[in-house]
Amino acid sequence: MHKDFFGMALNLDQLATFVNVADLGSFTAAADMEGLTQPAVSLQVKGLEQRLGVRLIERVGRRAQPTAAGLDLLVHARRLLQASAAAEEAMMPYRDGASGRVRIGSGGTASIHLLPRAIAAARKSMPGLEITVHIGNADDILHDLEANSLDIAVVAMPASGRNFQIEPFYEEELLAVAPAGSLMPEGGPDAAFMRERALLLYEGGNTRRAIDEWLAAPDARTRPAMEFGSIEAIKELVAVGLGWSILPGLALKRERAGLVTTSSLKPRLTRRLAMVLRRDKHLTRGLREMMKCLREFKN
Incomplete structure (x- = not known):
């Protein structure tokens, strides 16, 4: 024995x-x-x-x-x-010239407007680094992270889980978005003003919950005219005059065609993005580099 x-x-x-x-x-x-x-x-x-x-x-x-x-x-x-x-x-660096792999889970806005620059910076530092991005809603992404089929998640706060390490790293403003030429109130539209418009809102997720709380009336539930799973689709529909919306600033940074008008809300509304990892996750060189590049992301 x-x-x-x-x-x-x-x-x-x-x-x-x-x-x-x-x-x-x-x-x-x-x-x-x-x-x-x-x-x-x-x-x-x-x-x-x-x-x-x-x-x-x-x-x-x-x-x-x-x-x-x-x-x-x-x-x-x-x-x-x-x-x-x-x-x-x-x-790994001795095998086929590779330098590691990082699997990222993220929502649509961050994957389009934030991750590409951070990924480019990480790849510049580690040319052989393999990076894959899975796009989905926060609940599904965190479930995949828990199952270890993702290495890191980039999601809007709040995020919770006893096995997770959560690090907020980026704060952005949510903006009122209207068809080009629309008249915005001085100081920005308030909740009552926005509720009077036909609203095209993003469905689901922490960002939508924050918007619903900001819009909430004491005696009525906010009923958007239409709901969509794509922020890019909402931008196009606002541009052709089908309604107003409230969207993350990241999604509007490259809006230079003059098709929409934007404004801060009154009071301002912001959201925080966080990196989420399993507490027991081994921090490979590639994962450490990816996290460093996300921390350094600037507007």
Whole structure:
């Protein structure tokens, strides 16, 4: 028994599967994330339990949770997996000339108007860095981040999650947008003024929630004339006179054709963008460079 215990090396695949089951609270969810069957995941965890001679996962209701031994092992398992990832990263520059990979999740506005400049800066510093961008709503992006299918998310605040590290890095103003030639009130339109217009609003997400709160009337729910999933589409519809909108300043920075009129709101409305990572995420050189370039982003 003593010889077997110390004679066999720990299996990193088993450790990774154990961490995923503990984090997700489900063998099935871990199987989906790893592209395995649920029985295969169960065998991985069982093999690790047999290797160590202790019970690591127990079912509490419908949720799989680490035992006391499992909680202790999680600390060491994360450290071993991070060290393994660091070892792989150290070899990447020697393999096919690559310098690493960063998978980013972001909403539409940031992916069009903010990320390209930050990505260009990161690629200038690390020409071999592979960067992919997944566009979606904040809830889906954070879910993918939790599942470790993304390395970093760029989303509008608030963002929450006990396993997340959240770093606000950019604040932008939300602006009233009207067809070119529209008369804006002095000092900017207030909520009552905007509610009287036909509003074309972005559907869903933290930005929309902030706009709804700003527009809220004490005795009525804001009812936009139309809702869209694309801020670029809203800009085009405002330009042809179908209504007014409230849009992030980033989406209007390159609006030089004179097709719309913009103004600050009264009172001003802003939103903050944040970088979100898993707390246990290994910060590769490429990921550190991407975060540095996002922090340095300026209007």
